[in-house]
Amino acid sequence: MKRSGRLVLVSNRGPYRLSLTRGGVKAERTVGGLVTSLLPLMEKTGGIWIAWGDPAGRYALPVRHPRFELRHLPLTSEEVRLFYLGFSNNALWPLCHYFLGRVRYDRAEWEMYEQVNQRFAQAVLEEAGDEDAIWVHDYHLARVPLFLRRQRPKARILFFWHIPFPAVDVFRTLPWRRPILEGLLACDLLGFHIPEYARNFIETVEELLGARADGETVHYAGRATRVLARPIGIDFAAVDRVARSRRTEQRVQKLRETLGPGALIVGVERLDYTKGIIERLRGVEHLLDHEPEWRGRFSLIQIVTPSRLDVEAYRQKKREIDEIVGRINGRFSDGLWIPIRYLHRAFPSSELVAYYRTADIALVTPLRDGLNLVAKEYVAARIHEDGVLILSEFAGVAYQLPEALITNPYSAEEMAAALKQALQMPKPEQRRRMKAMRDRLRAEDIWWWAAEFLEGFER
Numbered sequence: 001m002k003r004s005g006r007l008v009l010v011s012n013r014g015p016y017r018l019s020l021t022r023g024g025v026k027a028e029r030t031v032g033g034l035v036t037s038l039l040p041l042m043e044k045t046g047g048i049w050i051a052w053g054d055p056a057g058r059y060a061l062p063v064r065h066p067r068f069e070l071r072h073l074p075l076t077s078e079e080v081r082l083f084y085l086g087f088s089n090n091a092l093w094p095l096c097h098y099f100l101g102r103v104r105y106d107r108a109e110w111e112m113y114e115q116v117n118q119r120f121a122q123a124v125l126e127e128a129g130d131e132d133a134i135w136v137h138d139y140h141l142a143r144v145p146l147f148l149r150r151q152r153p154k155a156r157i158l159f160f161w162h163i164p165f166p167a168v169d170v171f172r173t174l175p176w177r178r179p180i181l182e183g184l185l186a187c188d189l190l191g192f193h194i195p196e197y198a199r200n201f202i203e204t205v206e207e208l209l210g211a212r213a214d215g216e217t218v219h220y221a222g223r224a225t226r227v228l229a230r231p232i233g234i235d236f237a238a239v240d241r242v243a244r245s246r247r248t249e250q251r252v253q254k255l256r257e258t259l260g261p262g263a264l265i266v267g268v269e270r271l272d273y274t275k276g277i278i279e280r281l282r283g284v285e286h287l288l289d290h291e292p293e294w295r296g297r298f299s300l301i302q303i304v305t306p307s308r309l310d311v312e313a314y315r316q317k318k319r320e321i322d323e324i325v326g327r328i329n330g331r332f333s334d335g336l337w338i339p340i341r342y343l344h345r346a347f348p349s350s351e352l353v354a355y356y357r358t359a360d361i362a363l364v365t366p367l368r369d370g371l372n373l374v375a376k377e378y379v380a381a382r383i384h385e386d387g388v389l390i391l392s393e394f395a396g397v398a399y400q401l402p403e404a405l406i407t408n409p410y411s412a413e414e415m416a417a418a419l420k421q422a423l424q425m426p427k428p429e430q431r432r433r434m435k436a437m438r439d440r441l442r443a444e445d446i447w448w449w450a451a452e453f454l455e456g457f458e459r
């Protein structure tokens with residue numbers, strides 16, 4: 001990739017949880033879409049990644065074959081409470097995912113958001129030279145571009161917003177809508193996953209700031225910002241390679257033997273109310289209830305990775321999931337067959353690939369999702385070009401993968417119908433759909449995505 005300087009990447013969530021050991025540093029991968037895509041990118045391009053984390057300092061990573069530097073910025077427990085759990089995850093997260101009923105706006109949290117964004121900007125100013133491209137990521141850091149711009153009017157700043165950007169009438173409920181929008185417009189190139197989010201953003205700045213849009217360029221306060229929609233990719237070749245490995249093959253055999261002859265459905269998500277896990281389970285229950293002939297013929301492996309458990313809404317969601325899984329299994333298990341196997345912990349990515357390869361069907365049915373990379377990883381792992389992907393119409397990735405079965409997760413009836421269609425889909429139809437999805441995701445991978453932004457930006 002052609003760049004004149006280094007890449008300085010900035011995000012709240014970093015790629016690793018680090019702990020100091022006697023022999024050096026132990027690094028454990030973190031979860032979430034952002035890290036899944038950006039880690040392979042940084043491993044290839046090198047540069048410096050600035051992110052929240054302990055202990056403070058600079059680390060050469062990955063530990064065995066260092067390719068980039070990670071600068072950890074520790075946050076105090078008060079900063080975590082007000083900035084991360086508070087304004088980021090109790091205001092911006094539910095707001096942008098259209099969960100207005102869950103939104104809480106609090107001035108102290110907003111003020112801490114400002115302060116922590118200033119700290120991130122300060123760290124960038126310490127690291128970035130004039131020739132470097134500074135790439136800020138996600139809703140936690142919307143003010144960073146403006147803080148940078150004030151200090152360095154000529155800095156080259158990109159921003160990518162990883163979650164949905166809602167319609168103007170939703171966004172306008174935010175009391176600090178103006179500073180958030182002005183923060184974003186201080187960058188040169190602003191990315192969203194899909195055209196709908198870019199359109200929403202442009203409409204919002206036109207209406208709320210009086211900005212002027214000319215195609216994909218927004219003019220505001222004497223500056224121009226280009227707004228681009230490109231769905232983030234995964235390292236398709238790497239997932240495909242792991243899926244073909246001998247180790248995965250052996251693991252798939254083992255899983256098949258253990259799980260028995262019925263169809264296997266897989267669901268993998270962070271524990272989050274946006275992911276629609278309860279609604280999906282209701283869809284499964286609906287099918288078992290109304291069409292008893294399906295009992296005993298499939299099972300769902302539901303993997304839920306713990307996330308943000310310091311936010312009450314997330315703890316509450318965990319209790320609800322425990323309860324509904326217990327109810328469905330209690331109602332329908334027959335001693336030998338269990339409809340839902342529920343695993344509440346994080347799995348290494350190679351183990352997830354084994355599940356994707358084993359599963360005849362993947363259920364990716366969020367109530368709202370910026371994009372969703374589980375869907376992409378499932379497709380990349382289907383090396384025999386079969387299998388069925390069921391997608392929510394409210395996941396950004398549905399825009400990129402129209403060959404999936406698209407469903408409305410709010411309707412248990414529609415979910416049950418999609419499941420039934422998937423369970424009965426003939427192999428040739430599975431192949432036709434899966435091949436089209438694989439071809440697209442192989443072409444629109446993480447390198448394509450990064451080039452669209454970094455090279456487009458150089459021009």
Ligand code: F6P
Pocket residue numbers: 013031032033034035138139162163307308
């Ligand atoms: O990929 C979407 C995303 O919201 C990221 O922005 C975030 O880092 C990730 O999910 C996981 O959430 P968290 O960082 O709060 O653990």
